[in-house]
Amino acid sequence: MSRVLKIEGLHVSVEGKPILRGVDLTLRQGEVHALMGPNGSGKSTLSYALMGHPRYEITAGTVTLDSQDLTELEPEERAKAGLFLAFQYPTVIPGVSLGNFLRHAVSNVRRPDRKEGEDLLPMRDFRKELRAQMDELGVDQEFARRYLNDGFSGGEKKRAEILQLAMLRPAFAILDETDSGLDIDAVRIVSEGVNRVAARHQTGVLVITHYERILTYIKPEFVHVLFGGRIVEHGGPELVKLLESQGYDWVREKHPEAAQDEDEMEAAVRPPQVAGKAS
Amino acid sequence: MELVQSPAAAGFTEAAFARFLKGRDEPAWLTQSRREAFARFQALPWPSAQDEEWRRTDIRGFRLDAFSPPAAERTGSEARFGILSQALDAQGVARVEHRDGGLARGSDPVLPKGAILLDLAQAAREHPDLVKRHLFTQTIAGGDDVFAALHAAFWTSGTLFYVPRGVELEAPVLSAIGLSGGAVDLSHTLVVLEEGARAVFVREMASLAGADAALHAGGLEITVAAGARLEMVDVQNWNQATWHFSHERAVLGRDATLNWTVGGLGGRLARVNQEVVLDGSGSSARVNGVLFTTGRQHLAYSTRQDHRAPHTTSDLLYKGALKDRSRIVWKGMIRVEKAGQRTDAYQRNDNLILSDRARADSIPGLEIEANDVRCTHGATAGRVDEDMIFYAQARAIPRSEAVRLIVQGFFANVLDRIGVEAARETLRDAVASQI
Numbered sequence: 001m002s003r004v005l006k007i008e009g010l011h012v013s014v015e016g017k018p019i020l021r022g023v024d025l026t027l028r029q030g031e032v033h034a035l036m037g038p039n040g041s042g043k044s045t046l047s048y049a050l051m052g053h054p055r056y057e058i059t060a061g062t063v064t065l066d067s068q069d070l071t072e073l074e075p076e077e078r079a080k081a082g083l084f085l086a087f088q089y090p091t092v093i094p095g096v097s098l099g100n101f102l103r104h105a106v107s108n109v110r111r112p113d114r115k116e117g118e119d120l121l122p123m124r125d126f127r128k129e130l131r132a133q134m135d136e137l138g139v140d141q142e143f144a145r146r147y148l149n150d151g152f153s154g155g156e157k158k159r160a161e162i163l164q165l166a167m168l169r170p171a172f173a174i175l176d177e178t179d180s181g182l183d184i185d186a187v188r189i190v191s192e193g194v195n196r197v198a199a200r201h202q203t204g205v206l207v208i209t210h211y212e213r214i215l216t217y218i219k220p221e222f223v224h225v226l227f228g229g230r231i232v233e234h235g236g237p238e239l240v241k242l243l244e245s246q247g248y249d250w251v252r253e254k255h256p257e258a259a260q261d262e263d264e265m266e267a268a269v270r271p272p273q274v275a276g277k278a279s
Numbered sequence: 280m281e282l283v284q285s286p287a288a289a290g291f292t293e294a295a296f297a298r299f300l301k302g303r304d305e306p307a308w309l310t311q312s313r314r315e316a317f318a319r320f321q322a323l324p325w326p327s328a329q330d331e332e333w334r335r336t337d338i339r340g341f342r343l344d345a346f347s348p349p350a351a352e353r354t355g356s357e358a359r360f361g362i363l364s365q366a367l368d369a370q371g372v373a374r375v376e377h378r379d380g381g382l383a384r385g386s387d388p389v390l391p392k393g394a395i396l397l398d399l400a401q402a403a404r405e406h407p408d409l410v411k412r413h414l415f416t417q418t419i420a421g422g423d424d425v426f427a428a429l430h431a432a433f434w435t436s437g438t439l440f441y442v443p444r445g446v447e448l449e450a451p452v453l454s455a456i457g458l459s460g461g462a463v464d465l466s467h468t469l470v471v472l473e474e475g476a477r478a479v480f481v482r483e484m485a486s487l488a489g490a491d492a493a494l495h496a497g498g499l500e501i502t503v504a505a506g507a508r509l510e511m512v513d514v515q516n517w518n519q520a521t522w523h524f525s526h527e528r529a530v531l532g533r534d535a536t537l538n539w540t541v542g543g544l545g546g547r548l549a550r551v552n553q554e555v556v557l558d559g560s561g562s563s564a565r566v567n568g569v570l571f572t573t574g575r576q577h578l579a580y581s582t583r584q585d586h587r588a589p590h591t592t593s594d595l596l597y598k599g600a601l602k603d604r605s606r607i608v609w610k611g612m613i614r615v616e617k618a619g620q621r622t623d624a625y626q627r628n629d630n631l632i633l634s635d636r637a638r639a640d641s642i643p644g645l646e647i648e649a650n651d652v653r654c655t656h657g658a659t660a661g662r663v664d665e666d667m668i669f670y671a672q673a674r675a676i677p678r679s680e681a682v683r684l685i686v687q688g689f690f691a692n693v694l695d696r697i698g699v700e701a702a703r704e705t706l707r708d709a710v711a712s713q714i
Contacts, residue, residue: 093670168675
């Protein structure tokens with residue numbers, strides 16, 4: 001059964017300032033979508049709002065997964081429902097090992113009725129599965145014992161995100177600028193990880209980026225352009241080529257109203273950095 | 280200046296002291312030491328809020344006349360108490376147990392290779408020279424006060440742990456101190472490692488039955504001679520009706536090493552002076568504090584890292600988590616004397632505040648007279664980071680479970696420094712259960 005993630009007329013404000021002004025997007029399981037747009041167009045806002053960050057206030061519109069409305073759910077309920085966000089800036093949690101953190105996460109996703117303090121997945125089974133996933137991603141077994149993102153290089157942080165994606169097997173994965181700050185080898189490794197998970201679990205993928213580079217590895221069937229807080233262009237892979245060769249000037253000219261909002265947003269709010277100070 | 284006898288000292292009067300001495304069979308030097316301490320006790324002023332050391336610690340609710348000198352009767356009982364004590368029991372470690380100021384169970388089993396683990400009063404009779412050489416020979420940590428003097432005058436129980444030159448003991452050795460409601464423990468702990476010795480010493484204080492106010496006024500003297508190495512774990516886990524006053528000091532000889540962990544979990548109010556003295560060149564001390572307060576607990580620690588010789592290092596890390604209306608005060612001092620060239624000293628206090636009404640104070644300090652040193656300090660206090668919580672929530676971990684993980688993680692780097700696995704895991708569990 002193919003599941004559907006549907007975003008309709010989504011308006012989102014941050015501290016009273018409107019950022020998203022009516023976003024419509026439908027993802028089906030197994031599809032790969034790319035969401036492109038210049039800095040400050042609202043890309044990260046969309047990912048945080050979908051995941052339920054309290055600073056991102058949905059002022060209008062709906063987000064549904066199949067028939068379930070996600071907008072009133074706590075972030076952990078959204079995760080259990082099948083949504084995953086790979087963070088642009090994964091948060092450091094000192095003293096909590098990646099393995100232990102993931103054991104809690106996976107236990108909650110696979111046993112959605114689990115209450116705090118109830119049994120986690122059996123250690124043996126969990127370790128075996130984690131080891132296999134780490135092998136596939138080409139990370140050292142030591143990785144699981146390290147404290148979450150603490151002292152991780154940029155590449156290690158993104159691999160840790162993809163390792164979590166692989167273990168949690170969500171129906172839908174949002175990758176928020178997963179390519180940022182990575183060299184080309186790291187982009188390739190991370191992308192192959194995403195493709196493997198998507199193929200295995202029919203994951204619907206939304207790749208948020210402003211570089212085409214990652215899209216040569218994770219090939220989108222659908223490409224959307226976010227500009228001035230709304231999606232102004234829908235297309236296929238050819239749209240990536242067009243943006244690569246011509247930039248966003250034509251988008252600006254074609255959508256003057258969105259361009260005006262884009263300029264205001266650019267001036268009013270720097271892209272908000274909420275998750276994890278880049279330390 | 281007119282000497283003001285504390286009105287609260289009724290339970291520890293001249294007459295009570297005379298009766299106390301009559302009941303004890305001790306060497307003359309020890310009786311003399313008690314008389315001098317009692318004179319100091321009578322002469323010393325009661326702590327006031329004007330004293331810098333007591334400015335943040337209000338003991339107006341404490342009534343010394345509610346207590347009397349401990350009876351020091353031998354109280355036999357086989358029942359184990361204390362979380363750490365029980366964890367170590369599985370390993371069959373040598374132990375001494377005291378209850379309510381009396382010996383409950385002597386060294387069992389007897390230590391090998393001439394090492395001694397003994398009730399201190401018994402040690403004063405059986406090894407008088409050894410005890411005389413070390414007992415109350417150190418400067419009182421944090422300076423003299425009524426509690427230090429009260430302790431030195433009236434102590435009944437305590438432990439001598441002595442490791443002769445070159446002897447290495449692999450297994451930990453335990454001193455367990457139990458205290459019932461309404462009772463008094465004035466125990467003194469004396470730890471002596473001679474040259475090149477190695478040992479692990481664990482002390483645990485835990486409440487027994489009864490919810491009445493109890494009192495501990497204790498002292499701890501540690502000597503780590505040249506080249507010796509001591510792993511020390513000291514866990515204070517009284518109930519929240521217990522008043523705790525403690526003066527603790529360790530002196531390190533040349534190239535000696537000390538790893539000293541302090542667990543502060545219990546007590547209604549605890550006031551602790553803790554000092555490490557790096558007296559021999561090349562000596563090195565690490566101090567690890569694990570504090571967790573709830574209810575209306577008040578824990579106050581004054582720490583001092585005293586560098587008196589060249590090429591010495593000290594590294595202090597105190598971490599605390601506070602719930603409800605509890606309070607933690609940490610006041611640290613790194614002191615480097617002129618002779619302490621090439622000192623490398625660090626002090627840090629991090630507190631995690633888990634409620635609006637909890638409060639933490641960190642007051643680091645440096646006093647440096649040498650000119651070629653590296654001394655740094657740091658302190659943080661804050662709430663659980665919302666970004667961390669959101670990240671965990673995004674991975675299906677609900678807020679309260681996320682907070683639990685984050686708080687446990689907060690203590691990980693200080694727990695990782697504890698060299699005794701049973702102690703590390705027991706403290707880890709104790710912290711987790713407090714969250």
